[in-house]
Amino acid sequence: MSLTDKKYAKRIEAAFAKYPDKRSAVMPLLYLAQEEYGWVSPEGIHEVAELCGLDPTQVRSIAGFYTMYSEKPKGQYWLHVCTDLACALRGADQFYAELLEDLGIQDGETTADGLFTVEHVMCLGACDRAPMLQCNFHFHENLDRDKMRALIDKWRAEAKQHMKTSGGSERAGD
Amino acid sequence: MQQQYILLRGREIPDIWKLDVYLKHGGYEALKKALTMKPSEVIDVVKASNLRGRGGAGFPTGVKWSFIPQNEPIKYVVVNADESETGTFKDREIMETNPHQMLEGALIAAWAIQAKAVYIYARGEYWDLTHALDERIKEAAEAGFIGDNILGSGWSCSVYTHLGAGAYICGEESALLESLEGKLGQPRVRPPFPAQKGGGLYGEPTVVNNVETLTNVPWIILNGAEAYQKIGTPQSAGTKIFCVSGHVVKPGNYELPLGVTFRELIFDHAGGIPGGRQIKGILPSGGSGPIVPATDAVLDTPLTYEDMQKINTILGSASIIVIDETVDMTWVAARVTKFFKHESCGKCTPCREGTYWLDKVLDRIMAGEGKPSDVELINNIARNMAGMTLCALGDFAANPIIHTIKNFPEDFYKHVRAEEAKPAAKPAGRGKAREAAPVAGD
Numbered sequence: 001m002s003l004t005d006k007k008y009a010k011r012i013e014a015a016f017a018k019y020p021d022k023r024s025a026v027m028p029l030l031y032l033a034q035e036e037y038g039w040v041s042p043e044g045i046h047e048v049a050e051l052c053g054l055d056p057t058q059v060r061s062i063a064g065f066y067t068m069y070s071e072k073p074k075g076q077y078w079l080h081v082c083t084d085l086a087c088a089l090r091g092a093d094q095f096y097a098e099l100l101e102d103l104g105i106q107d108g109e110t111t112a113d114g115l116f117t118v119e120h121v122m123c124l125g126a127c128d129r130a131p132m133l134q135c136n137f138h139f140h141e142n143l144d145r146d147k148m149r150a151l152i153d154k155w156r157a158e159a160k161q162h163m164k165t166s167g168g169s170e171r172a173g174d
Numbered sequence: 175m176q177q178q179y180i181l182l183r184g185r186e187i188p189d190i191w192k193l194d195v196y197l198k199h200g201g202y203e204a205l206k207k208a209l210t211m212k213p214s215e216v217i218d219v220v221k222a223s224n225l226r227g228r229g230g231a232g233f234p235t236g237v238k239w240s241f242i243p244q245n246e247p248i249k250y251v252v253v254n255a256d257e258s259e260t261g262t263f264k265d266r267e268i269m270e271t272n273p274h275q276m277l278e279g280a281l282i283a284a285w286a287i288q289a290k291a292v293y294i295y296a297r298g299e300y301w302d303l304t305h306a307l308d309e310r311i312k313e314a315a316e317a318g319f320i321g322d323n324i325l326g327s328g329w330s331c332s333v334y335t336h337l338g339a340g341a342y343i344c345g346e347e348s349a350l351l352e353s354l355e356g357k358l359g360q361p362r363v364r365p366p367f368p369a370q371k372g373g374g375l376y377g378e379p380t381v382v383n384n385v386e387t388l389t390n391v392p393w394i395i396l397n398g399a400e401a402y403q404k405i406g407t408p409q410s411a412g413t414k415i416f417c418v419s420g421h422v423v424k425p426g427n428y429e430l431p432l433g434v435t436f437r438e439l440i441f442d443h444a445g446g447i448p449g450g451r452q453i454k455g456i457l458p459s460g461g462s463g464p465i466v467p468a469t470d471a472v473l474d475t476p477l478t479y480e481d482m483q484k485i486n487t488i489l490g491s492a493s494i495i496v497i498d499e500t501v502d503m504t505w506v507a508a509r510v511t512k513f514f515k516h517e518s519c520g521k522c523t524p525c526r527e528g529t530y531w532l533d534k535v536l537d538r539i540m541a542g543e544g545k546p547s548d549v550e551l552i553n554n555i556a557r558n559m560a561g562m563t564l565c566a567l568g569d570f571a572a573n574p575i576i577h578t579i580k581n582f583p584e585d586f587y588k589h590v591r592a593e594e595a596k597p598a599a600k601p602a603g604r605g606k607a608r609e610a611a612p613v614a615g616d
Contacts, residue, residue: 018334020376023356027339052356065358065519066339068298080299085461085509086261086419086495122342122513123260123460124299127419127495128426137301 003047008032012051026052026062030069039070067121068137074117075110077155080134083120086127095131096120098145102152115159116152175434177443178405180393180413181386182429184271193313196274202319204392208282209327216286220391222399224411229254229345229384230459230490232479235391241369242287242379249289250380252354252368253280253388255296255304256338256345259460260513261493264415265385267427269296270303272389273310277333279388281319282395284331287381291332295350298339307335342517346565347382349519351375360521361565386415406432410478414492418444421451421498433481437473440496452499455582458482459490461510462570464577465503503582504589507574508536514571525568528559532575544589549579 003012015028029051033044040063049056063069070078081096096107103111103118110117126132129141133148140151179186189195196202208216221236242249253276257265268276280292296304311333315321322330336354343349344359347368353359354375366373374380390412394402403411410432416439419425423445430439436456440446447453453468458477464487466472475481482489497506515529532555535548556572563569579586 018336019356021355024336024354026356027337027353030339031337054356062356062358066298066341068340084260084513085457085506088509089420089495089497089501090425121340122516123258123262125257125263125266125297127261127263127417127493130419134299137299139302 002043003029003032003036003051005036008036022052023054026054026059027066030059030063034069038076039073041073070117073110075115076159077116077135079116079118080121080124081118082122082124082126082130082132082134084123084127086123087130087132090130092131095143095145095148099133099148102145102149115156175430175438177429178413178431179429180405181268181272181275181389181415182427183275184267185429190272191270191274191310193274193310193317196272197317200396201274202278202314202317204395205278205281205285205319206325208285208395209325209329213286213288216282216395219399220286220394223394223402224399224409225387225390225394225402226410226479227384228386228390228414228491230259230462230488232489235383235387238369238383239283239286239381241367242381243369243371244288246371246379248376248378249287250375250378251280251284251287251289251292252347252350252375252380252382253292253294254345254347254350254382254384255294255300256350257300257385257491258297258342258345258517259462259491259493260510261419261457261460261495262417262491263419264417264427264491264493266300266303267415268385268389269300269307273307274314275392276385276389277310277314278319279391280333280383281324281331282391283381283383283388285327285329287379288329289331289381291334293354293375294333294335295344295354296335296337297344298337301337304335304337311335341519342513343519343565343567346567348373349565350382351380358519360519363564407476407478407480409480410489414477414489416477417491417493418496419494420457420496421447421453421501422496423448432478433476435474435476436468436494439477439494440473444496447496447498453496454499454501455497455503455506457495457497457506457510458492459488460493460495461513461574462566463488463490464573465506465581466577467581503578503585504536504539504575507578508533508540510574511536511571514567514574518567518571522563522565522568524559524562525571528555528568529571531555532572536575539589542589546590548590549586552576552579 015025029048033048034040037044045056045059049059083092083096108119126141131143132141183190217236217239225235226232255265284292320333338344341359344353346361348362349359368374368380368382406412413429414432416428428443455465457465466487475485479489511532515533518525518529520526556576559568559572
């Protein structure tokens with residue numbers, strides 16, 4: 001599987017159709033590469049470079065510049081917790097510490113079962129609904145430890161179900 | 175003052191995000207009216223309304239549009255939806271609850287400068303809402319408001335969304351354009367400015383406007399510049415969405431006429447401070463604007479561009495972070511400094527190195543290792559950043575700690591005094607530092 005797979009053809013075409021310059025499609029295509037490989041892997045970088053007519057080094061520098069492209073393999077559920085000032089004033093630091101404690105990992109690590117990667121991030125634009133987190137780019141707001149545990153349980157069950165039905169070949173949670 | 179909904183109309187008409195509901199409530203009538211006017215007349219109305227940029231800089235919108243050279247064949251409108259200032263969440267609510275009004279405003283801007291396309295650059299974290307926005311664009315195109323020969327005018331314009339990927343700096347307009355072109359999101363050397371040939375998107379003259387700014391435009395076209403100017407103050411016309419967060423009972427967006435005071439906003443609208451605690455400080459513009467102490471004089475200051483200057487801060491994007499008496503302001507400065515350190519794009523040395531050093535110094539101070547000489551050290555770093563960079567991030571980054579030392583000296587010096595009391599401290603160092611201390615008040 002790769003970005004040359006026909007399931008991506010329409011979306012690649014749509015990305016190029018937006019801009020007068022192929023280079024502009026590098027960001028949407030990096031998101032596609034991340035969807036395909038789970039991170040912006042070297043294969044993904046090379047394919048995006050090929051598609052946009054860029055050097056892989058240029059694409060890698062762009063991938064490295066932005067926080068939403070992961071430069072290393074990550075868990076099926078990529079959790080971003082905002083601990084910026086506005087969230088911190090409403091208990092985000094404690095919330096984040098509890099999340100790490102419940103998952104038994106440190107900031108930036110992935111759980112041993114490969115399910116969860118957790119990072120703290122800068123402001124996500126949800127300051128009035130703190131504490132909050134983003135899971136695979138979807139917002140979950142007004143959280144506390146109980147709600148967070150319920151979410152983790154839900155995602156664990158979802159992943160288990162997904163393993164059963166797909167034989168583990170595809171990624172859950174996207 | 176009562177909330178008045180020019181922008182957050184979803185509060186009164188819950189389904190206004192749907193095209194049919196928007197149309198029922200006068201949707202796209204302003205575009206129809208604008209298309210009967212000459213582009214230059216549209217610019218004149220927006221100029222006369224005194225609408226100012228809501229992204230933070232407050233530059234007059236109509237004047238910005240008038241900079242676009244008319245004789246260039248290709249021009250663009252770029253909507254800045256990269257809302258990333260810490261404490262800001264207003265454009266999000268507009269795009270989630272009243273997206274067509276933003277699209278309509280962008281289309282009127284595009285007509286005014288005769289643009290061939292509109293690009294909406296949304297921060298990557300607004301993933302769900304941007305995908306929803308793509309659907310709204312499709313609906314508006316099917317209804318004939320976007321695309322070829324719009325409403326029979328002979329003018330064609332496309333609208334596209336572009337998702338960022340997590341970089342505060344891309345809210346700076348020239349960095350945004352670089353990012354949209356598929357390059358690193360780093361500010362450009364100006365001139366040429368975006369409105370000029372060679373300075374905009376793909377080198378073409380470009381207007382870059384914030385979401386909230388453009389969402390005002392349909393109302394202004396329908397109701398006229400004079401009606402808009404009646405709201406707010408002569409220099410700060412219209413309503414503004416105030417994002418209130420931090421230590422308030424009811425955090426959220428409040429749309430009020432410019433000129434409302436901090437006191438009304440925080441106590442009457444946002445419910446005051448939880449637990450009967452006292453208010454201590456206010457960050458009026460997220461991390462960027464100087465922090466102010468919540469004195470009576472400050473609380474009674476009208477929130478306008480001009481009055482914020484009088485209390486030595488800025489209105490900016492009006493992301494108001496409220497801080498109560500339990501908080502150590504040096505901790506606040508340290509937290510905001512981490513934000514700027516993370517978000518410095520790395521292009522200009524003074525900002526890249528300065529934010530790194532400020533963060534290191536503040537980490538050390540917060541770890542109980544503060545020294546009296548740190549005041550001079552911090553001032554020195556700040557002096558070497560201010561005005562030395564291509565964009566304002568370098569100017570803003572030292573604000574949190576500089577203004578904490580100035581406005582909350584006791585919160586800063588307690589970290590220093592703690593160090594002085596340590597037996598290991600050398601007398602010579604203490605003496606020197608006392609001389610340096612007054613510099614903090616600069």
